[in-house]
Amino acid sequence: MDRIVECVPNFSEGRDPAVVAGLAEAVERVEGALVLGTHVDADHNRSVITFVAPPEQVVEAAVSVVARAAELIDLRAHAGQHPRMGACDVLPFIPVRGVTVEECVALAHEAGRRVWQELGIPVYFYESAALRPERRNLADVRRGGFELLRERIGADPERAPDVGEPRVHPSAGACIVGVRPLLIAYNVNLKTNDLAAAKRIAAAVRERGGGLAHLKALGFELVSRGVVQVSMNLTSYERTNLHQAFEAVRREAAALGVEVLGSEIVGLVPQAALDRAASHFLMLENYSPDLVLENRIAAALRRKEREGGA
Amino acid sequence: MDRIVECVPNFSEGRDPAVVAGLAEAVERVEGALVLGTHVDADHNRSVITFVAPPEQVVEAAVSVVARAAELIDLRAHAGQHPRMGACDVLPFIPVRGVTVEECVALAHEAGRRVWQELGIPVYFYESAALRPERRNLADVRRGGFELLRERIGADPERAPDVGEPRVHPSAGACIVGVRPLLIAYNVNLKTNDLAAAKRIAAAVRERGGGLAHLKALGFELVSRGVVQVSMNLTSYERTNLHQAFEAVRREAAALGVEVLGSEIVGLVPQAALDRAASHFLMLENYSPDLVLENRIAAALRRKEREGGA
Numbered sequence: 001m002d003r004i005v006e007c008v009p010n011f012s013e014g015r016d017p018a019v020v021a022g023l024a025e026a027v028e029r030v031e032g033a034l035v036l037g038t039h040v041d042a043d044h045n046r047s048v049i050t051f052v053a054p055p056e057q058v059v060e061a062a063v064s065v066v067a068r069a070a071e072l073i074d075l076r077a078h079a080g081q082h083p084r085m086g087a088c089d090v091l092p093f094i095p096v097r098g099v100t101v102e103e104c105v106a107l108a109h110e111a112g113r114r115v116w117q118e119l120g121i122p123v124y125f126y127e128s129a130a131l132r133p134e135r136r137n138l139a140d141v142r143r144g145g146f147e148l149l150r151e152r153i154g155a156d157p158e159r160a161p162d163v164g165e166p167r168v169h170p171s172a173g174a175c176i177v178g179v180r181p182l183l184i185a186y187n188v189n190l191k192t193n194d195l196a197a198a199k200r201i202a203a204a205v206r207e208r209g210g211g212l213a214h215l216k217a218l219g220f221e222l223v224s225r226g227v228v229q230v231s232m233n234l235t236s237y238e239r240t241n242l243h244q245a246f247e248a249v250r251r252e253a254a255a256l257g258v259e260v261l262g263s264e265i266v267g268l269v270p271q272a273a274l275d276r277a278a279s280h281f282l283m284l285e286n287y288s289p290d291l292v293l294e295n296r297i298a299a300a301l302r303r304k305e306r307e308g309g310a
Numbered sequence: 311m312d313r314i315v316e317c318v319p320n321f322s323e324g325r326d327p328a329v330v331a332g333l334a335e336a337v338e339r340v341e342g343a344l345v346l347g348t349h350v351d352a353d354h355n356r357s358v359i360t361f362v363a364p365p366e367q368v369v370e371a372a373v374s375v376v377a378r379a380a381e382l383i384d385l386r387a388h389a390g391q392h393p394r395m396g397a398c399d400v401l402p403f404i405p406v407r408g409v410t411v412e413e414c415v416a417l418a419h420e421a422g423r424r425v426w427q428e429l430g431i432p433v434y435f436y437e438s439a440a441l442r443p444e445r446r447n448l449a450d451v452r453r454g455g456f457e458l459l460r461e462r463i464g465a466d467p468e469r470a471p472d473v474g475e476p477r478v479h480p481s482a483g484a485c486i487v488g489v490r491p492l493l494i495a496y497n498v499n500l501k502t503n504d505l506a507a508a509k510r511i512a513a514a515v516r517e518r519g520g521g522l523a524h525l526k527a528l529g530f531e532l533v534s535r536g537v538v539q540v541s542m543n544l545t546s547y548e549r550t551n552l553h554q555a556f557e558a559v560r561r562e563a564a565a566l567g568v569e570v571l572g573s574e575i576v577g578l579v580p581q582a583a584l585d586r587a588a589s590h591f592l593m594l595e596n597y598s599p600d601l602v603l604e605n606r607i608a609a610a611l612r613r614k615e616r617e618g619g620a
Binding site for chain 1: 311314338344345346347362406499552553556570571572573574575577578579580581584585587588589591592593594595596597601602603604605606607610611614
């Protein structure tokens, strides 16, 4: 796959495994779409499917899974702590390789139109796909959830959908479609139980505190291990990568007399982020993906397939 | 490709590009075989082709390229500084993924038998494929080259081939077939022109000097840059990886008051070696290839193909 869009729909069902399996199956019926993982959260009664597809197929896969969610999930019977306003509650498109944010916005808008036209589910666009500035932030769009939206959608022009008539789908609610960057969730654990230290370090390294660009950070307690953690989101690893985040935390921790215990990646990480970290620490003068045996094999395979030799 | 054998045949022709192209073409005619690169050395009048194939196809590709070399290269008309005794001079098999050394030895022996039976070229086995201890070292097998071998092969039982009758092929000579480990060539450049320092550091870090296992190292001058270099071969990156070699050189250099300028990989490096370096320096507690987005995509693709869904 030379061009890859990731799609990470969130569904309002996290207790019935048959429903989640049915949703994943709807994605994979679409040629070119690949499910990378599913995450089921019974506490929140919510699940997440991560899939990838080429841009040509990703909209079909996304609309298919929203349709399946509308068949399988009835919001009127759904309870859970997490705010939600749709059976398929959130549908983010993420540029991964060979695709721009702008192309993903066009795909998100196309998906939104089809969700309304084919399924009768009204659509709101958020983050990079937002059509109104006050809808960039997902939490603002979702405030009050399905029950409040159902009351207000017809009466309050501020709650009118971006696509579709101002009425919720009776059982599937509404769908919030957006484009967000590829995000790496990365935690650095510290050899102390001093939560204040973790919070100070987080405040120093994150963009909001004048630290590294494209870095969000919070300090947390890891109660089970008796230590604290700086929990980070890297929203542009091309600009601020794992090694820069790690070194910034280590430096700020050292200034407080605190040592780093280790770090962990939550979810998935692009190969390029690990390669850039290796290259940085090894001070490699000639790193290129072309040095990597597996990449050369993949390139030779593509060449031979193009030449019709295999 | 789940199981990969690399094969790096050396040929006694480094001036005629048509010959090298013909050799590469002979490899790629075999299904499953992929040429990753060719290296042509006009000074030594010698060339190297790097290819990979699954174990089921690698012998066919290897025998095909030895056959093509016998058609295209006449050793009687060949001159060059590098010692050689065959048109295809050396044929090493290298286990890369999902294949043991023992399996590669069996493949090398099979290739050797076919080279004699199908092409009438006598074969010597070296390194892990050696049948006599005095033939483990390639340089010992090749001593005196084609011209001396031609004189002695029939008369001296010490020069009798491992497979075949004791006479050289008139134009293609003999072929030396072996199994060697995957090797990473890795150099660390130092901020000094003190060659003695580079030699001392090399002596301290290499296995022979009581340093790191599976590490060979020499000190060199980089005349063009006015600095010196510790040039290393890692013969088992699973045991001694890039980061361990880098840190050992940096430590020994620091003890001499010398700084590291940078490092470079020569040739190809397995992805796992870079990943292990990244994981080490980031102190990752949960590294697994399964965390890498591209690996998850590849695994999902294989699963979908198995299920017949794509």
